[in-house]
Amino acid sequence: MKKLKRSGRLVDMTYYLIQHPHQLVSLSYFSERYQSAKSSISEDLTIVKEIFESQGFGSLLTIAGASGGVKYVPAVSIDEGTELVESLCTKLEDKERLLPGGYLYMMDILGNPHLMNNIGRLFASVYADQNIDTVMTVAMKGIPLAYSIGSYLDVPVSIVRRDHRVTEGSMVSINYVSGSAKRIQTMSLARRSLQEGANVLIVDDFMKAGGTSRGMMDLLTEFKANVMGIGVLVEAEDVEERLVDDYISIARLEKVNEKEKQVQAVPGNFLKKLKEVDG
Numbered sequence: 001m002k003k004l005k006r007s008g009r010l011v012d013m014t015y016y017l018i019q020h021p022h023q024l025v026s027l028s029y030f031s032e033r034y035q036s037a038k039s040s041i042s043e044d045l046t047i048v049k050e051i052f053e054s055q056g057f058g059s060l061l062t063i064a065g066a067s068g069g070v071k072y073v074p075a076v077s078i079d080e081g082t083e084l085v086e087s088l089c090t091k092l093e094d095k096e097r098l099l100p101g102g103y104l105y106m107m108d109i110l111g112n113p114h115l116m117n118n119i120g121r122l123f124a125s126v127y128a129d130q131n132i133d134t135v136m137t138v139a140m141k142g143i144p145l146a147y148s149i150g151s152y153l154d155v156p157v158s159i160v161r162r163d164h165r166v167t168e169g170s171m172v173s174i175n176y177v178s179g180s181a182k183r184i185q186t187m188s189l190a191r192r193s194l195q196e197g198a199n200v201l202i203v204d205d206f207m208k209a210g211g212t213s214r215g216m217m218d219l220l221t222e223f224k225a226n227v228m229g230i231g232v233l234v235e236a237e238d239v240e241e242r243l244v245d246d247y248i249s250i251a252r253l254e255k256v257n258e259k260e261k262q263v264q265a266v267p268g269n270f271l272k273k274l275k276e277v278d279g
Helices: 006-019 027-034 038-055 078-092 113-126 143-153 211-221 270-278
Strands: 058-063 069-074 134-138 157-160 171-177 184-190 199-207 226-235 248-257 262-267
Touching: 006 027, 006 038, 006 069, 027 038, 027 069, 038 058, 069 113, 078 113, 078 248, 078 262, 078 270, 113 143, 113 248, 113 270, 134 143, 134 211, 143 157, 143 199, 143 226, 157 184, 171 211, 184 211, 199 211, 211 226, 248 270
Parallel strands: 134 157, 134 199, 199 226, 226 248
Antiparallel strands: 058 069, 171 184, 248 262
């Protein structure tokens, strides 16, 4: 790369850090990249850090020592988080989403790259300090959200399937009880997709009774893995019995009336968790 003026370095450095979240970058790397002294790089990073933190983009951590450097940790401010959550609730309340049986059409939300990118950043903000190794979800609808979160946490995604695929090699399978239908179902995960003892964040696009999340938790015991959290995009209205207790949801359906074509959505418990992390 040709030698840049400070303004150019700041732009390129900021872009690089945003594209490499949770990765430790040495001052030597930036010094060689921009053909500049480490003292100048340190001054540049101080400016970037101030902007990141003042604008609520996240934090820039400095690790001292010969093997140290800087690490960008994405975050979301309370104001931005509130705006994103309320925007999702508004989208969910569109009566045209109602399907027969009281189900909601959500593929336009899950298939919106910009929206999923923002939601992924929300979850990454509250799980940034949990030492997550892998994000896990069940195929198919939770995949876009899982990859977005994985991108911001800089970790891989493990996909649980309900059918066996020979291209994934040997599988670990369990039976679980579907929380809503109370049916016995099967879920499987390729042995090579998860390391034993990994710290895993479970992600689900929609939770009713929580049977799918409970199944993934049980599946993780077969890998001797640790459940570090459960992130849910939307949780259903009041359910008599939840099979999981500790989870974070972005939005909650408070009322779904198919006859009156009415959907009422409110923020889930995410904003409360974000305030705890921010405070």
